[in-house]
Amino acid sequence: MQKLEQLYEGKAKKVFATDDPALLIVQYKDDATAFNGKKKGTIAGKGVINNQMSNALMRRLAAAGVPTHFVAELSERETLVKKVGIVPLEVIVRNISAGSFCKRYGFAEGVRFAQPTVEYSYKNDALNDPLICLPHILAMGLATAEEMALIRDYALKVNAFLCDFWRDAGVTLVDFKLEFGRTPDGSIILADEISPDTCRLWDSATGERLDKDRFRLDLGGVEGAYAEIMRRLKDHV
Ligand code: TMP
Numbered sequence: 001m002q003k004l005e006q007l008y009e010g011k012a013k014k015v016f017a018t019d020d021p022a023l024l025i026v027q028y029k030d031d032a033t034a035f036n037g038k039k040k041g042t043i044a045g046k047g048v049i050n051n052q053m054s055n056a057l058m059r060r061l062a063a064a065g066v067p068t069h070f071v072a073e074l075s076e077r078e079t080l081v082k083k084v085g086i087v088p089l090e091v092i093v094r095n096i097s098a099g100s101f102c103k104r105y106g107f108a109e110g111v112r113f114a115q116p117t118v119e120y121s122y123k124n125d126a127l128n129d130p131l132i133c134l135p136h137i138l139a140m141g142l143a144t145a146e147e148m149a150l151i152r153d154y155a156l157k158v159n160a161f162l163c164d165f166w167r168d169a170g171v172t173l174v175d176f177k178l179e180f181g182r183t184p185d186g187s188i189i190l191a192d193e194i195s196p197d198t199c200r201l202w203d204s205a206t207g208e209r210l211d212k213d214r215f216r217l218d219l220g221g222v223e224g225a226y227a228e229i230m231r232r233l234k235d236h237v
Contacts, residue, residue, distance in 0.1 A: 001018055001019065001020065001023070001025075001074070001080060002018060002019040003016050003018060003025050003078075004016060004017040004018055004019060005017055007024070011031065011033045011037060012028065012029055012031060012032070012033075012046075012047075012050070012193075012197060013026050013027060013028055013029060013193075014026070014027045014029065015027075018080070021083070022082060022083055022184070023071060023080055023081065023082060023083060024080075024081050024082075024083045025074065025078055025079070025080055025081075026078070026079050026081055027047075027077050027078050028046075028047035028048070028050050028051040028077045028078075028079075028193075029046075029047050029077075030042050030043055030044055030045065030046045030047045032046065032197070032212065032215050034212070034215060034216040035216070036125060036128055036129070037125070039215075039216070041215060043215060043222050043223060043226060044223050045223060045226065045227070046196075046197070046223075046226055047076075047077045048076045048077055049195070049196070049226050049227070049229075049230045050193055050195035050196070050197055051073070051076065051077050051078070051079055052073070052076070052230070053194070053195050053196070053229075053230060053233055054070075054079075054193040054194050054195050055070055055073045055079055056233060056237055057162070057165070057194045058070040058190065058194065060161065060165070061157075061158060061161060061190065064157065064161050065157065066154050066157050066158055066161070066190055067187070067188075067189040067190065068189055068190040068191070069081040069082045069084055069181060069189055069190065069191045081191070082181075082183060082189065083184075084181025084182055084183055084189060084191050085181055085182045086123070086179055086180075086181045086191060086192075087142065087143050087147070087151070087179070087180045087181060087182065087188070088122065088123040088124065088142055089120045089121065089122065089123060089132070089137065089142060089143070089151075089179070089180070090120065090121040090123055090129060090177050090178075090179065091118065091119075091120055091151060091152075091155050091177065091178040091179065091180065092118070092119050092120070092121065092175060092176070092177050092178075093116050093117070093118055093155050093156070093158070093159045093175060093176055093178070094113065094116060094117045094119075094174070094175040095112060095113060095116050095159070095163065095172075095173060095174060095175060096110060096111065096112050096113065096172070096174040096175065096200075097109055097110060097111040097113070098110070098174050098175055098200050098213075099175065099200065099213075101175075104131075110207075116156065116159050118152050118155050118156065119131060120132050120133075120134070120137060122137075122142070123179075134148060147182075147188055150188050151180050151188060154178075154180070154188070154190060155178055158176075158178060158190070158194075159173070159176075162176065162194070162199075165236070166201060166232075167204070168236060169232040169233065169235065169236040170203065170204050170205060170232060171201050171202065171203060171204055171210065171229070171232055172201070172202045172203075172204045173199065173200075173201060174199075174200035174201070174202055175199070175200050176194065176198055176199035176200070177198045177199075178190060178192065178194070178198075179191050179192035196210065196211040196212055196225070196226055196229050197211075197212045198212075199211055200213060201229055208225075209225065210225045210226075210228055210229040210232075211225065211229065
């Protein structure tokens with residue numbers, strides 16, 4: 001597999017073409033941003049952790065019936081993935097109140113919901129990724145009703161799998177964000193990453209935050225938290 005020209009640089013990853021038009025290489029950076037890029041920093045070693053964690057989890061999700069873009073881990077920071085057209089939605093699943101849910105509704109943090117919630121944000125930096133409802137997704141033609149039913153079903157399957165996985169590792173899955181893509185044959189698969197950048201993960205015993213909120217909220221101990229959550233994953237797989 002030959003790595004060709006860089007196609008795109010995002011906030012946390014670079015994407016390269018390969019000599020196979022159906023495959024891309026993603027390269028994970030240590031760069032961290034928050035609040036739509038207004039806060040910028042570096043988390044040393046994050047790229048390696050996010051790459052390895054996302055791949056370990058996506059391998060297991062594929063076995064659990066959720067198709068993903070993962071093809072092969074090429075190096076500490078690089079992964080071969082299927083090329084997809086990203087559905088421009090952030091699919092957010094919540095088990096416990098935190099983050100923008102608490103801010104939007106003035107609701108207490110740390111309340112476990114009777115059922116997980118699934119919500120969508122429209123991926124558009126210029127608009128600050130606004131919350132979007134299903135009728136508006138359909139009205140704008142961002143996805144079809146059939147695709148949205150599948151995306152919701154996959155998101156809840158990912159949640160059930162990740163809740164069990166992290167619980168067994170002594171970690172509580174509070175919430176997370178997924179992105180989905182369309183393959184050339186029109187099927188929907190899980191894309192992007194599953195990492196401490198995109199999940200809230202709290203130590204089940206102490207409540208300590210082992211995720212990017214340490215960076216977002218200036219809590220300190222950011223690198224240590226990423227190393228600790230990776231250690232939990234490795235001990236458990
Ligand atoms: P929120 O509470 O800020 O809406 O975040 C919900 C989840 O989504 C949380 O686990 C962090 C993740 N997330 C991202 O992965 N990217 C983002 O840009 C934002 C805002 C949140």
